[in-house]
Amino acid sequence: MTRRIRLGMVGGGNDAFIGGVHRIAARLDDRYELVAGALSATPEKARASGAALGLDPARSYDDFTAMAKREARLKDGIEAVAVVTPNHVHYAAAREFLKRGIHVICDKPLTATLADARKLVKAVERADALFVLTHNYTGYPMVRQARDMVARGALGRIRVIQVEYPQDWLTTAMEREGLKQAEWRTDPERSGAGGCVGDIGTHAYNLAGFVTGLRAESLAADLQSFVEGRRLDDNAHVMLRYADGARGLLWSSQVAPGNENALRLRVYGEAGGLEWAQEDPNLLWHTPHGEPKRLLTRGGAGFTETTGARIPPGHPEGYLEGFANIYAQAADLIEAHREGAAPDHLLPTVHDGLDGVRFVDACVRSSKRDAAWVSLR
Amino acid sequence: MTRRIRLGMVGGGNDAFIGGVHRIAARLDDRYELVAGALSATPEKARASGAALGLDPARSYDDFTAMAKREARLKDGIEAVAVVTPNHVHYAAAREFLKRGIHVICDKPLTATLADARKLVKAVERADALFVLTHNYTGYPMVRQARDMVARGALGRIRVIQVEYPQDWLTTAMEREGLKQAEWRTDPERSGAGGCVGDIGTHAYNLAGFVTGLRAESLAADLQSFVEGRRLDDNAHVMLRYADGARGLLWSSQVAPGNENALRLRVYGEAGGLEWAQEDPNLLWHTPHGEPKRLLTRGGAGFTETTGARIPPGHPEGYLEGFANIYAQAADLIEAHREGAAPDHLLPTVHDGLDGVRFVDACVRSSKRDAAWVSLR
Amino acid sequence: MTRRIRLGMVGGGNDAFIGGVHRIAARLDDRYELVAGALSATPEKARASGAALGLDPARSYDDFTAMAKREARLKDGIEAVAVVTPNHVHYAAAREFLKRGIHVICDKPLTATLADARKLVKAVERADALFVLTHNYTGYPMVRQARDMVARGALGRIRVIQVEYPQDWLTTAMEREGLKQAEWRTDPERSGAGGCVGDIGTHAYNLAGFVTGLRAESLAADLQSFVEGRRLDDNAHVMLRYADGARGLLWSSQVAPGNENALRLRVYGEAGGLEWAQEDPNLLWHTPHGEPKRLLTRGGAGFTETTGARIPPGHPEGYLEGFANIYAQAADLIEAHREGAAPDHLLPTVHDGLDGVRFVDACVRSSKRDAAWVSLR
Amino acid sequence: MTRRIRLGMVGGGNDAFIGGVHRIAARLDDRYELVAGALSATPEKARASGAALGLDPARSYDDFTAMAKREARLKDGIEAVAVVTPNHVHYAAAREFLKRGIHVICDKPLTATLADARKLVKAVERADALFVLTHNYTGYPMVRQARDMVARGALGRIRVIQVEYPQDWLTTAMEREGLKQAEWRTDPERSGAGGCVGDIGTHAYNLAGFVTGLRAESLAADLQSFVEGRRLDDNAHVMLRYADGARGLLWSSQVAPGNENALRLRVYGEAGGLEWAQEDPNLLWHTPHGEPKRLLTRGGAGFTETTGARIPPGHPEGYLEGFANIYAQAADLIEAHREGAAPDHLLPTVHDGLDGVRFVDACVRSSKRDAAWVSLR
Structure with missing residues (x-):
């Protein structure tokens, strides 16, 4: 039987987005059990959020330092913690757990400032604990497949990298309409000096490096804030020069109408090209130079990865959620039945x-x- | 706090496919807890599978009747059971739980024979328990959206329904190469009289009815077994006549190379058309007659459904699995760390x-x- | 230098659609010169249309019989004639030219009635002249490529044929709103007994036969007129049984909103599958069973056809070029005929x-x- | 009846690519008649090419100056000339015709050097003749549609322009394998200082300006020659700053395997976005911010352009037709010029x-x- 790892969480209170995603992800393969949390910087919200998740009130903390101290002393204290706060808190939170030997799974970008990032590197190096950053796009099976193909030489020496990550949700000044997600992302105090380039440009940059295995050596960037009054960039054009002579172009934007979450990578080498798009994540295009394009699918012919084997080819990762919708609504129905009700349902x-x-x-x-x-x- | 429903499972042992899917689906929103199972018709395999899932050995049963009897008497016995066996077992298993007031979540098709199906209907009618069939494709948010749009008259009166479900995994005689999934699906004893028409044609048929709200009144079918020696159909062409004058065409196949799981529905009415494809499940095409085609996305503009709000638009249902891959591999790393190992990782x-x-x-x-x-x- | 063939035209007056298409197609490769015409059944319109095209007034005829007689006697009379009238005129017009040794390039469907069709076959057999039917979709390079691949065994023995041709322009009663194109197509006197099944279903049927090389042996059809008052079918569902055990499904419709001209063919055999769609005519999907899908492009890697070499890969070629391929190859045939040769052709x-x-x-x-x-x- | 304009051609001999395209384009709508040519710099090849095209030997010239002189004196001499030579000849050839009042239709880029370009501008300004540059992609109906929508404010103020033009045909050193097309394009003497940036980057640059109506004010460029020994760039990354604050990113490449001719433009403004791709030229995506994406098609609902009406929606139109639109509209302009008019044009x-x-x-x-x-x- 597979053991469940005892997990805590910092951030991820009731109205957060990414905290919920981390919890579902932790649950999907039944390898973790969430047992503690400091779910918000606001104590009341922290407690309410803990209650909503069914945490033992004694382990729903008001602040992460208290949590780190107490959990480290408990016999069945948490073994790992997910840090899912705004960027500027990452370092301080991670440090508290790392120094007590508790593994940290931390959302990206690493920190809001370069100074903090360097300190966090040192904290990890000193710690007897693991640190994992959730550059989640590297977890897609076809991204792993792409990386593996590049590593095995399918493209030959890499020449050109095109990576882009356009969104459209900040086309207007959402940060002034009370959208919390927009507020902290456009606030230099909480996000750091980069706006969209930090929020999503880092994903694009990381993805390009992950797949190609190349390090960027220099860049030239043209950042822009198109929305009046916005304090951080909402569009970034970057030219990159990679080790070994490869050249890259990176575009990230949050003001590109018609783009929901359109992360896309294209890599070209002497011997072929690869294309992957996050909104169609089960597909990977491969063109060996001089041959027809081939469409690889997760689990399909030519797929050599081992990640992502939960469901067969053609069942988009998305299939599980469709199934889960049935289960969740069946749960509603079952609960209603307990109370003698028989609501309409689909x-x-x-x-x-x-x-x-x-x-x-x-x-x-x-x-x-x-x-x-x-x-x- | 949301209560977890105590769930049992019949079928779904170690080498099954759909049982694992049901378990992940049940876990995704944290509304269920798997506490009992009769996971295989082979006692040894049932026990081994239960152990692998961490079931209390006392609640890992050798047969479903024993399970139903005992669980019904336990104070904290299961409230619901997932029946994920081959088709011919559905009725007998469901009956045992239904008659003891335990809710049943059952995989499709309902049963292997029409006689069994009718008996199961009666069993449900008599029972003080719910029965939910996992026609999982009806759980996709864009399918719900389509249904809702048809119901609200977006297409006007429906005229034409095109539904198809081609696959290619039975293009050769996989059932004679030891593939268990292929064996029972091509065996009339376990699947019933329909081969691919039962296995996947029923999904297509159900989907067409779910979205349009129309009942088929008659059909003309041309079933074929293309693979030599196969005892059930592996390709089905069906013409349908629906209530209210609509006409349909249904194609299901398991011998169509290049199709992994290509369920697709197109509906046309007096005022417009809709298209949805399972392999791109976050999209729905809508053409009001005489206007440009529109591409609706889960959670995007024009989306009026409430299902599937776990993640924002542009994050394909698939995003969660990518995240979960990171978590699962972090769990591996954490376990290795416990044992003093530090394996390579991505x-x-x-x-x-x-x-x-x-x-x-x-x-x-x-x-x-x-x-x-x-x-x- | 390439000689230009002297061409005449019957039908194709000022407000016709397909006549203009034939003229552009004839001109594209500079193999024909239009020198005579009986461009309309209405003498005034015939003359006005001839003037607009710059025809010598002496060779702009009021009726096709007069044209056939006189042109046959002229020293530099037409060598070939394009018949682009409504269906019910095809036979009578073609006959006049064929019996005088003038080659006929005729639009499809062959005739409005089966009786006429049989008579036309005889007329062709008796004539010392060529007869080419412009099933223009067979002129697309990727359709030829598909045919060639099937013939060379890339799919193995064919099992399943899916062909469809949906349009949406007759979703409402356009024939009662003065649209000439709609009027004759929905009029049994001019179109024959088939409505959309004759107008576009024949294209689909022909395409399936052209690519697979298989003959249909029987069919079961469900035709419907959805628009009130329409006298011919506007939607057709057909199940087909081909020689050698293959099965087919054909859908043609003119009431499917969102479909402009969506002819599409899918063929599946024991060893692989092919897909082609007219609206993306430069592409052909090929899946060898058990390998990744491959995307062949006109002129790209893996393309073995010789048709359509006017422009390089990636420069999209369209409907007119498909038509022009038919004309250019008809020109080859006509020249060969002049020299007494009768080469094989497609x-x-x-x-x-x-x-x-x-x-x-x-x-x-x-x-x-x-x-x-x-x-x- | 529409009069045919007498056309000459400089360049475009037997083994050229673009000359043949110009001829087909000129023929498509029957507005031109090719009557003279100086089809190659090599006299023998010039004559052979003229013969192959059926030119009167007396009007098949060995050099363009002789042609310009004599044709200008003929009573039925050419009215217009198509200049389709390598870039470095454009200026000298155009000058000879312009100064004699013969209209010039010239392939792009304008010249090989900036100095020549400035001289050609002066020559045009002095001449009583028209000069049209075949930036053929501006002839596509959906490109015109996009331009019109931007001009009418559908996107609001433009913020971001993404334009790219990747190809793959120079991934290896084709210029050293005897491919004439590759030789002159990689030769600074004949192409000028820009390699792929001149050959196709100029198309991308022109397209962005054509659709948005914006002028670029400055740029920062990173050009690279990836193929060893190549003397001109084969990959170009360019950041652009446009008037009015818009920012652009331009990528052109001839070493990107899997890209045949993948010119693509995306424009984002305060109120919406547009996307167009040359390989799918009949489509245009439009997203009004906050609404579903819409797919406009040539001739379909929402299409307001008048260009490209030869064939109905759903009948794909391609590269040749885009070229022909340029020629047809040049014919209109030439006719207007004959009558002393100078209408607005695109x-x-x-x-x-x-x-x-x-x-x-x-x-x-x-x-x-x-x-x-x-x-x-």
């Missing part, structure tokens, strides 16, 4: 099932009779 | 994080100096 | 046309008999 | 050509200075 019923079996039966009968029409009534 | 490290922060810092500095080249070393 | 013949009319006739008969199977032999 | 002018050459010159200068910003004013 879930398939036994009659839908009967209908299906009747359909099969009719198909077989019709086909046996030379495709005669058969009633379904 | 997870982002603190140095990747430093790199990202350095990138942001360099971008900001370069941009301030009129996009001068800035070293990244 | 151009649609009168027999292909007969086949199409027989298909429409069978569809109508099957549909009238509740979609009973009807032989095509 | 055709590329000598100033567009100067702009392109200035762009190449600026790219080369910027790149030599380590991608310093260089003014374009």
Whole structure:
């Protein structure tokens, strides 16, 4: 039997986005159990969020330092902590856990400032604990596949890297309309000196490096704040020079209408090219130079990765969520049933099932009779 | 705090596919807790599978009848059971739980025979328990969106329904090469009279009905077994006549090379058309007649559904799995660390994080100096 | 220097669509010169249209019989004639030219009735002149490529053929709003017994046969007129049984909103699959079973055809060029005929046309008999 | 009846590519008649090429100056000439015809050097003849549609322009394998200082300006020759600053495997975004900010352009037709000029050509200075 790792969380309170994502991700393969949290910088919200998640109140903390100290002393204290706060808190939070030997899984970007980042590197080096940064796009099976193909020489020596990450949600001044996600991301105090270049440009930059295995050596950047009054960049154009002579172009934007989350990487070498797009993550295009383009799919022919084997090819990662929607709504129904209620619902019923079996039966009968029409009534 | 429902499972042992999917789906939103199982018809395998999942050995049963009886008597016995066996077992298993007031979440198709299906309908009608069939494709947010749009009249009166579900994994006689998934699906004893028409044609049929709200009244079918020696159909062509004059065409196939799991629905009415494809499940095409085609996305503009709000638009359902890969591999690393090992890994490290922060810092500095080249070393 | 063939035209007056297309196609490769015409059944319109095209007034005729007689006697009379009238005129017009040794390039479907089609076949057999039917989709380079690949065994024995041709321009009763194109296409007197099945279903049917090299042996058809008051079918569902055990499904529709001209063919055999879509005509998907999908492009790697070499890969070629391929190859044939040669060719013949009319006739008969199977032999 | 304009051609001999394209384009709408040519710098090849095209031997010239002189004196001499030579000949050839009042339709880029470009501008200004540059991509209907939408304010104020033009045909040293097309394009003597930036980067640059109506004011460029021994750039990364604060990124490459001719433009403004790709030229994506993406098609709903009406929506139109649109509209202009009129038009002018050459010159200068910003004013 697989053991569950005891996990804590810093940040990720009720109205956060990425904290919930971390929790689902931790649960998906049943390898973690969330047992403690300092879920908000506001004590009341921290407690309410802990209660909503079913944490033992004694382990729902008001601040992460208290949490780190106490959990480190508990016999069954947390073994790992997920740090999912705004960027400027990452270093301080991570440090507290690392120095007590608690593993840290931290959201990106690492920190809000370069100074903090360097301190965090030292803290990790000193610690008897692991530090994992959730550059989550490196977790996609086809991204791993791409990296592996480059490493095995499928593209030959790399020449050109095109990476882009456009979004459109900050096309207008959402930060002045009370959207918390927009507020801290456009605030230099909490995000650091980079706006969209820090928030998503770092993903693009990391992805290019992850897949190609190349280090950038210098860059020339043209950052811009298009929305009036915005204090950080919302569009970034960057030319990159990589080790070994490769050249790159990076575009990140949060003011590009029609782009939801359009991270995309294209890599070209002497012997071929690769293309991957986050919004179609189960696909990877590979063109060996002089041959037809090939479309690799997660789990399909030519796929050599081992990551992401939960479901077969053609079942987009997305299939599980569709299934989960059925389960979640069945849970609602079950709870309603406990209380004697029978709400309307969209879930398939036994009659839908009967209908299906009747359909099969009719198909077989019709086909046996030379495709005669058969009633379904 | 959200309560977890106590769940049991029938079928879904170690080498099954759909059982694992059900478990992940149940876990995704943290609404269920798996506490009991009769995971295989082979007692040894049932026990081994239960152990692998961390079930209490006392609640890992050799057969589902024993499980139903005992769990019904336990104070904290299961409240619901997932039935994920081959088709011919569905009825018998479901019956045992239903009659003891335990809710049943059952995989499709409902049963292997029409006679069993009718008995199961009666069993559900008699029971003080819910029955949910996992026609999982109806759980996709854009499918719900499509249904809602049809119901609200966006297409006007429906005229034509095109639904297809091609796969290619049975192009050759996989059932004779030891593939268990292929064996029972091509065996009339376990699958019933329909082969691919039962296995996946029922999904297509159900999807068409779910989205349009129309009932099929008659059909003409041409089923074929292309692979020599195969006892059930592996390709089905069906013409359908729906209530209210609509006409449909249904194609399901498991011998169509290049199709992994290509369920696709197109619906056309007097006032417009809709298209949805399972392999691109976050998208829905809508054409109001005489206007440009529009591309709706899960959570994007024009999306009116409430299902599937776990992650924002542009983050394909698939995003969570990418994240989960990071978590799962971090768990491996943490376990290795416990044992003093430090295996190679692909997870982002603190140095990747430093790199990202350095990138942001360099971008900001370069941009301030009129996009001068800035070293990244 | 390449000689220009002297061409005449019957039909194709000022407000016609397909006549202009034929003229551009004839001009594209500079192999023809339009020198005579009977461009409309209405003498005034015939003359005005001839003037607009710069025809010598003496060679702008009021009716095709006069044209055939006089041109046949002229020393530099036309060598070939394009017949681009509504369907019911095809036979009578073609006959006049064929019997005088003038080659005929005729639009599809061959004729409005099966009786006419059979007579036209005889007229061709008796004539010392060529007859080419412009099933223009067979002129697309990637369609030729597909045919060639099937012939060379890339798919193995063919099992399943999916062909569809949906449009949306007749979703409402355009024939009652003065649209000439809609009027004659929905009028049994001018179109024959098939509506959309004749107008575009024949293209789909022809394309499937062209690419696979298989003959359909029987069909069961369900035709429908969805628009109130329409006298011919506007949606057709057809199940097909091909020689050698292959099965097909054909859908043609003119009431499917969101589909402009969406002819699409998919062919699956024991060893692989092919997909082609008219709206993306420069691409051809090929999946050898068990390998990644490959995207072949016109002129790109893996392209073995010689048709369509006017422009390089990546420079999209379209509908006009497909048409022009037919004309250019007809020019080759005409020149060969002058020299007494009769080379092999891929151009649609009168027999292909007969086949199409027989298909429409069978569809109508099957549909009238509740979609009973009807032989095509 | 529409009169045919008497056309001559300089360049475009037997083994040229673009000359043949110009001829087809001129023929497509039957507005021109090719009557004279100086088809090659090699007299023998000039004559053979003229013969192959059926030119009167007396009007198949050995050099363009002789042609200009004699044709200007003929009563039915050419009215217009197409200049389709390598870049370094454009100026000298155009000058000879312009000064004799013969209209010039010239391939791009305008010239090989900035000095020549300026002289050509003066020659045009002095001449009583028209000059049209075949920036053929501006002839695509959906490009015109995009330009029109931007002009009408559909995107609001423009912020970001992403334009790219990758190809892969020079991934290896084709210029050393006897490919004539590759030889002159990689030879500074014949192409000028820009390699891929001149050959295709100018198309991308022109397209961005055409659609947005914005002028670039400065740029910073990083050009690279990846193939060993190549004397001109084969990959170009350019950051652009446009008037009115818009920012752009331009990538052109001829070493990007998997890209045939992948010109693509994306424009984002305060109120929406547009996307167009040359390889799918009949489509245009439009996203009004906050609404679903819409797919506009040539001739389809929402299409307001008048260009490209030869064939209906869904019948794909391609590269040749885009070229032909330039020629047809040049014919209109020439006819208007005959009548003393000078109507507004969208055709590329000598100033567009100067702009392109200035762009190449600026790219080369910027790149030599380590991608310093260089003014374009």
